[in-house]
Amino acid sequence: MTALVAVGTHVPPGRVPIESLADEFDLTPMQLRVFRRYHKLGSAAQAPDTSLTGLLRLAVADLRLTTAQTERIRYVLYARTFPGVVPYPHNPLHEVCRSFGLRHAQAFAVGHHACASGLLAVDLAGRLLATAPPDALALVLTGEKAFTGEARFVPETSMFGEGAAACLVAATGPRDRQLSYVARLRGEFDGELEEVAGEFQRVYHDALGEAVTSAVARAGLSLDDIALILPHNVNVVAWQRVCKRIGYPLDRVLLDHVADYGHVFCADAFLNHRTAVHRALLRPGDRYVVAAAGAGRGATFSAMVFEH
Structure with missing residues (x-):
């Protein structure tokens, strides 16, 4: 694992x-x-x-x-x-x-x-x-x-x-073990940004929320079992809407770096992981989700579940 x-x-x-x-x-x-x-x-x-x-x-x-x-x-x-x-x-x-x-x-x-x-x-x-x-x-x-x-x-x-x-x-280890991974690829968003931006924003929150809940289910868990979500730092409002759609508490999404770091491309997940460990937000045995979305020649909505 x-x-x-x-x-x-x-x-x-x-x-x-x-x-x-x-x-x-x-x-x-x-x-x-x-x-x-x-x-x-x-x-x-x-x-x-x-x-x-x-x-x-x-x-x-x-x-x-x-x-x-x-x-x-x-x-x-x-x-x-x-x-x-x-x-x-x-x-x-x-x-x-x-x-x-x-x-x-x-x-x-x-x-x-x-x-x-x-x-x-x-x-x-x-x-x-x-x-x-x-x-x-x-x-x-x-x-x-x-x-x-x-x-x-x-x-x-x-x-x-x-x-x-x-x-x-x-390949395996005693901590931060990957329990599941879901990636939803949306080829209909293969186009210039200004051409697909409106529809992408319309489906964004539901699509990312579905990726999160699917990854949690694939790990044999429910959202109640998830101690923390480590997000990509796109903006706070996006995560407010995702959490509302899936019924997950916003205060259990680590959004501390959105206002200060900005969206650091693919590094967000690991920057947030470092902060979560440093601040003791994850205890041994806690299950957590890392989630991200990407747009460019199509769109991807992904989520991965780990056990700390």
């Missing part, structure tokens, strides 16, 4: 307020107030002097890998939202592998689920490890730079933040 061995994170200290985007995206004073008061989005993390490779290196360094763990890593999976995240010929994934003595590992990117690709990478890592030697490990990397307009801001929805997370995965 796939298990999370350790989670490393890095969130830069710099912040960009929503007001700084007003001129670039033609935001009115009313729209800015809606973002701050309604969506609870105030700022996003930014590291203008740190490259994507640098962000990923800092997250891996936070894992404090031992020599033995490094030698056991067979796969390195980089889960990313966008198909291209740096200009050619740079390759941050292989640069990170070289930095940490991981040239022996098979390294590749995982995408096509947009911001839900992090969950796909964890599940894929577990599948790969199931056929590897018992002590083998996989390393999942997440995090991107907000390097274009599309990668900085989603109109009426969210603003992206910069940061990174690294997750060490084993």
Whole structure:
């Protein structure tokens, strides 16, 4: 049963307020107030002097890998939202592998689920490890730079933040064991954002809620058994509506970082996991859900259940 061995994170200290985007995206004073008061989005993390490779290196360094763990890593999976995240010929994934003595590992990117690709990478890592030697490990990397307009801001929805997370995965383990995984792919949203945005917003809350409840049911549990939901940090209102639809208490969704970090691409799940563990929000034996949605050449609604 796939298990999370350790989670490393890095969130830069710099912040960009929503007001700084007003001129670039033609935001009115009313729209800015809606973002701050309604969506609870105030700022996003930014590291203008740190490259994507640098962000990923800092997250891996936070894992404090031992020599033995490094030698056991067979796969390195980089889960990313966008198909291209740096200009050619740079390759941050292989640069990170070289930095940490991981040239022996098979390294590749995982995408096509947009911001839900992090969950796909964890599940894929577990599948790969199931056929590897018992002590083998996989390393999942997440995090991107907000390097274009599309990668900085989603109109009426969210603003992206910069940061990174690294997750060490084993085929089995005593804690943070994966109990189930559900990914709902919606190909009808394969189109330009402005063409599909309205319908995507219409189905969003029901679709994400269905993914959560299906993952919980697949794990043989009910929502009453779920101690916490670790969300993607798109905005607070979206989670208010999802919780209302599925009948889950909003105060058991970890939304602390929405207003400060922004939506840190695929890294949200691991950043929130780190916070939940640090604040002792998860006790041994607690079951929790990690949920995410992604849009881009289709849409994905995903949820994964773990036992801490």
